[in-house]
Amino acid sequence: MAELLRTHPLEGWSAAFERLPDTVRITVEPYVAMVDVRLGPVPAEASTALGVDLPTAPNTWVPAGTGRAVWLGPDEWLVSSTTETPEELEARVRAAVLPLGGSAADVSAQRIGLRLTGARVRDVLAKGCSIDLHPRVFGRGRSAQTALGQAGVVLLALSDAGDNHGVLVRSSFAGYLAEWLLDAALEFTPTPTR
Amino acid sequence: MTSTSRTPEGGRIDRATTVEFTFDGQTLTGHPGDTLASALLASGRHRVATSIKLGRPRGIAAAWAEDPGGLVQIEEPFPEPMLLATTVELHDGLAAHALPGQGRLADVPDSARYDAVHHHVDVLVVGAGPAGLAAALTAARAGARVALVDEQSEAGGSLLSGTDRLDGVPALQWVAAAVAELAGHPEVLHLQRTTAFGSYDDGFVLALERRTDHLGAAAPKHVSRQRVWRIRARSIVVATGAHERPVVFADNDRPGIMLAGAARTFLHRYGVLPGRQAVVFTTNDSAYDAALDLHRAGVRVQALVDARPEGSPRRREECEHAGIRVLSGAVVTGTQGVERVTHALVAPFADGEVGAGSAIACDLLLVSGGWNPAVHLFSQARGRLRYDEALGAFLPGEELDGLAVTGSAAGVFDLAGCLADGQRGAGAALGALAIPPAGEDRLPAAPEPVVPAAPLVLWRVPDTSGAEGSTSFVDLQRDATVADIARAVGAGLRSIEHVKRYTTIGTAHDQGKTSGVLTSGITAELLGIPVQDTGTTTFRPPYTPVAFAALAGRDRGRLFDPERVTALHEWHVAAGAVFEDVGQWKRPRYYPQPGEDMEAAVLRECAAARTGVGILDGSTLGKIDVQGPDAAVLLDLLYTNLMSSLKVGSVRYGVMCGVDGMVIDDGTVLRLAEDRFLVLTTTGGAAKILDWMEEWVQTEWPELRVHCTSVTEQWVTLPVVGPRSRDVVGAVFPQVDVSTEAFPFMTWRDTTLDGVPVRLARISFSGELAFEVYVNPWYAVAVWQRLLEAGRPYGITPYGTETMHVLRAEKGYPIIGQDTDGTVTPHDLGMAWAVSKKKPDFIGKRSFTRPANADPLRKQLVGLLPVDGQTVLPEGSQIVEFLPDGELPPPPVPMLGHVTSSYRSAALARPFALALVKGGRSRVGDTVHVPVDGTLVPVEVTGSVLVDPEGARRDG
Structure with missing residues (x-):
């Protein structure tokens, strides 16, 4: 039988994203497996079992295999993988943390990832994000759970130059955020088309 | 029309370019760099408004935001009411007219963009005058992250209005070099046309940038017209300068009467002579500069009237050398003229007594009563003010953490002092932030300051006109006078806040920039108490008016409130769904076919679900993953019924109470x-x-080993509903035995579709045989299509929330929040069966033992059937009953309850309703009445389950 067709919430936005200038590039990073991990104190075994040292510094992320481990709270992380299916990731992580008193839930479709790159990205984000995104403060490895416009997001600093950010937004808010971003980028768009 | 009052040269205007504008329909010209006020004055026009209460002519009395009089209506490029001519930058095509008191709002939508930007700095400097520029340079040179904001079109502050020199060259050369140097620092944000209008806790400052207002019709459409900067500063240096203060005297409101410093600004900055014959009235040395500058520019200065007995010996000599007559120990007691001042009435003044006076002809009367430091931002940040007897002004009275006031705003009025104070303020800020200062931080050399003669604090000139202060204006915009303050004090008011509200002084656009301290002084005089004891009214944001459009920013239209949509939204749109707002969600309400209204569509959709098969997008249902060894313990505590006894593979309905x-x-x-x-x-x-669960787990039961995670958007939920749902689900998921025996009601089964995990659950919110299909939303469209495809032979019908509501209401299933209102227990809903009697505890249990909860007259959920079989009762309708004699009780007629849900039923072939009714279950079979459009509709009270009370349909 044919493979089941996949769709994501921002299918209809790709053309508009493509019209953006290089100073504000938006690319959609859909279909990434993500699991929400809850774990009290992080014992040494956790690292071995998970294959990553879960970051304990608030508002940081670290690479984890093909994905990332993002600190969401004192006992909560978001672990992602670009090579595993949601079920595989949940099963692997759950098996690792369950014996340690933790839990893991597949949240792959809860959020969709956007990659924002370019020299003007920080200016676009500053229109709706109240935290300090200066590279000295929000360099690679930093993360934040914050509001962008009126959408809650997980924001990841992916470069030390402040020109590469990951945004994870609730899938149902993705269309709103896409519209918000395009509107915010309008003044950096040489020939306004909207 | 040519400019009649323009100087031959000088000023910060671009004389090579002419712009055309209209005022009161008359076409006039000016230059880029002009304000509307300077262009009007250049064309000889002083009167720009008519006062709101008394209808008196009013003109331009100041050169910037402190002007109490010169409000105009803008018509082009976009209608805006009541803007100050002094702060509107001139551009081609500007059209304005004089205001008769009030302006008018535009009756067309504003198509301009507005936005907001968050910005973080180490040091925020407010004001780009000498103190502010010095502060910004010091902070920038140290490598700090700096923002410098200034409300004027260009930097320089007071230097734009004078002839000061720094390092032996015109001071504006130093300003230009400073601006260029700041531009070279990558961590410096320098914004002109930007007013810091509010300062709040923890270094949070709001500023409004007017980005394209000055461009008129040439403003690019994709750039915001105005921008609110939301600045978070670790440290703030306030260098906002000072406002000149007038002296109050009779008829002090005529066009042609303005602050002395404003005249210097119009002369030096805009190249405008605000009059031909001037009288200058002052209490201090600063107005001598205006007199001398105007004299040099060719204005005939008829007299300099100095209220001080000895005047200023040094400045007097300068004036007399220039041929200007100086009258010391004299005051202006009144004026003549209607459209514009024609005479100043000047009289000797000694020991508070006014002598016999004479009229001096003039078309310009300049006034200076001293300077009020602009302490607004300091005061907004809860800084305490102190009254300075010598200056007759309020100054910062304490040090605030993270906010330093420098320059004229702190009462430093000489140039060298302002520069040094700005540098000091920034140095202190850097020190507090542990940012090492730059090695080289030179200030330009300013002339040695000359100590001025002591000013006289004079709030008002005794009124000798016979008007008893009723033409001595304190707040020109509010037409409020000395007589009004006297009336307030006479009425027993002593608090300056009460006097403000009684007289309305300080409540106009300028928020008392010229009138506030005058009111404190005059009130203190009338009460016979020190000005310090009167104090000032509270300074509140915004410092200058801010348009609501700017505050709304981009949060309007489509971005006003986020629309949450499900993975199937595009399909719903394509299918012609009419949407309903459910919280922030857009949910299909119904899917009309051509020619159908809502009623027809819903009847069709209901019939399909009850006789064939329907399908719903139920993805918005909240979903929470609860994991851990104590998960069942937690759920037993949260739900009224027992959850721990539920078997793996099964489903249970539950109720949560507060x-x-x-x-x-x-x-x-x-x-x-x-x-x-x-x-x-x-x-x-x-x-x-989810918050509720987290709160209990974190605060009351931290010992429970359980974690709760939102998975609302991890699963789409697609109820397939109706007698043929088994056929459809069985066809799409052939690996599952969908028979009632193998897959009973209230159980779930996992399966896969092309390798993708799918969960099926026999849950019914309609009373029909139904299967809920759960799948990762990545596959929502594909699975939905498969279900539709498989359902085609049975006429599968997508239905929306309206049909969902009808189907559930026919079964008496309540919607929490629609059929309940926070005063309804499970027992009231007829769900005593869902309240455990075995569990030792759960949230809400104790409250059920309250006697009131056992009251048989509590409102209970029942069904209502309109006796006529026709009327659809409006939801929210009141329910009343007749007395035994067949009459209504006398008004107010007691209400028995209200209609909570009401629909037309396809299954019943009649309308029905759910209602909360006092003692409802004991009234089943009774007839009560519902007023609808003025008639009382008889309705029969029934049980809440109207369709299939035996539950025979749920297994198909």
């Missing part, structure tokens, strides 16, 4: 494993219930 025993949410629970549940909440309750 601590008061009132229903807060309901839904089904799937037991996925011994230590794992999937909790379903209502759409609106999703976030609230």
Whole structure:
């Protein structure tokens, strides 16, 4: 039988994203497996079992295999993988943390990832994000759970130059955020088309 | 029309370019760099408004935002009411007219863009005058992150209005070099046309940038017209300068009467002579500069009237050398003229007594009563002010952490002092932030300051006109006078806040920039108390008016409130769905076919679900993953019924109550494993219930080994509903035995579709045979299509929330929040069966033992059937009953309850309703009445379950 067709919430936005200038590039990073991990104190075994040292510094992320481990709270992380299916990731992580008193839930479709790159990205984000995104403060490895416009997001600093950010937004808010971003980028768009 | 009052040269205007504008329909010209006020004055026009209460002519009395008089209506490029001519930058095509008191709002939508930007700095400097520029340079040179904001079109502050020199060259050369140097620092944000209008706790400052206002029709459409900067500063240097203060005298409001410093600004900055014959009235040395500058520019200065007995010996000599007559120990007691001042009435003044006077002809009367430091931002940040007797002004009275006031705003009025004070303020800020200062931080050399003669503090000139202060204007915009203050004091008011509200002084656009301290002084005089004891009224944001459009920013239209949509939204749109707002969600309400209204569509959709098969997008249902060895313990505590006895593979309906025993949410629970549940909440309750669970786990039961995670958007939920649903689901998921025996009601089964995990659950919110299909939303469209495809032979019908509501209401299933209102217990809903009598405790249990909860007259959920079989009762309708004699009770007629849900039923072939009715269950069979459009509709009270009360349909 044919493979089941996949769709994501921002299918209809790709053309508009493509019209953006290089100073504000938006690319959609859909279909990434993500699991929400809850774990009290992080014992040494956790690292071995998970294959990553879960970051304990608030508002940081670290690479984890093909994905990332993002600190969401004192006992909560978001672990992602670009090579595993949601079920595989949940099963692997759950098996690792369950014996340690933790839990893991597949949240792959809860959020969709956007990659924002370019020299003007920080200016676009500053229109709706109240935290300090200066590279000295929000360099690679930093993360934040914050509001962008009126959408809650997980924001990841992916470069030390402040020109590469990951945004994870609730899938149902993705269309709103896409519209918000395009509107915010309008003044950096040489020939306004909207 | 040519400029009649323009100087031959000088000023900061671009004389090579001419712009055309209209005022009161008359076409006039000016230059880039002009304000509307300077262009009007250049064309000889002083009167720009008519006062609101008394209808007196009013003109331009100041050169910037402190002007109390010169409000105009803008018509082009976009209608805006009541802007100050002094702060409107001139551009081609500007059209304005004089205001008769009030302006008018535009009656067309504003198509301009407005936005907001967050910005973080080490040091925020407010004001780009000498102190502010010095501060910004010091901070920038140290490598700090700096923002410098200034409300004028260009930097320089007071230097733009004078002839000061620094390092032996015109001071504006130093300003230009400073601006260029700041531009070279990558961590410096320098914004002109930007007013810091509010300062709040923790270094948070709001500023409004007017980005394209000055461009008129040439403003690019894709750039915001105005921008609110939301600046978070670790340290703030306030260098906002000072406002000149007038002296109050009779008829002090005529066009042609203005602040002395404003005349210097019009002369030096705009190259405008604000008059031909001037009288200057002062209490201090600063106005001598205006007199001398105007004299040099060719204005005939008729007299300099100095209220001080000895005047200023040094400045007097300068004036007399220039041929200007100086009258010391004299005051202006009144004026003549209607459209413009024609005479100043000047009289000797000694020991508070006014002598016999004479009229001096003039078309310009300049006034200076001293300077009020602009302490607004300091005061907004809760800084305490102190009254300075010598200056007759309020100054910062304490040090604030993270906010330093420098320069004229701190009472430093000489150039060298302002520069040094700005540098000092920034140095202190850097020190507090542990940012090492730059090695080289030179200030330009300013002339040695000359100590001025002591000013005289004079709030008002005694009124000798006979008007008893009723033409001595304190607040020109509010037409409020000395007589009004006297009336307030006479009425017994002593607090300056009360005097403000009684007289309305300080409540106009300028928020008392010229009138506030005058009111304090005059009130103190009338009460016979020190000015310090009167104090000032509270300074509140905004410092200058801010348009609501700017505050709304981009949060309007489509971006006003986020629209949440499901993975199937595009399909719903394409299918012609009419949407309903459910919280922030857009949910299909119904899918009209051509020619159908809502009623027809819903009847068709209901019939399909009850006789064939329907399908719903139920994805917005809240979903919470509850994991851990104590998951069942937690759910037993949260739900009124027992969840721990649920078997893996099964589903149970449950009700949650608050601590008061009132229903807060309901839904089904799937037991996925011994230590794992999937909790379903209502759409609106999703976030609230997760918070509720977290609150109890974190604060009351931290010992429970359980974690709750929102998975609302991890699963789409697609109920397939109706007698033929088994056929459809069985066809799409052939690996599952969908027979009632193998897959009974209230159980779930996992399967796959092309390798993708799918969960099926026999849950019914309609009373029909139904299967809920759960799948990762990545596959929502594909699975939905498969279900539609498989359902085609049975006429599968997508239905929306309206049909969902009808189907559930026919079964008496309540919607929490629609059929309940926070005062309804499970028992009131007829769900005593869902309240455990065995569990030792659960949230709400204790409240159920309250006697009031056992009151048989509590409102209970019942069904209503209009006796006529026709009327659809409006939801919210009141329910009343007749007395035994067949009459209504006398008004107010007691209400028995209200209609909570009401629909037309396809299954019943008549309308029906659910209602909360006092003692409802004991009234079943009774007839009560519902007023509808003025008639009383008889309705029969029934049980709440109207369709299939035996539950025979749910297994198909």
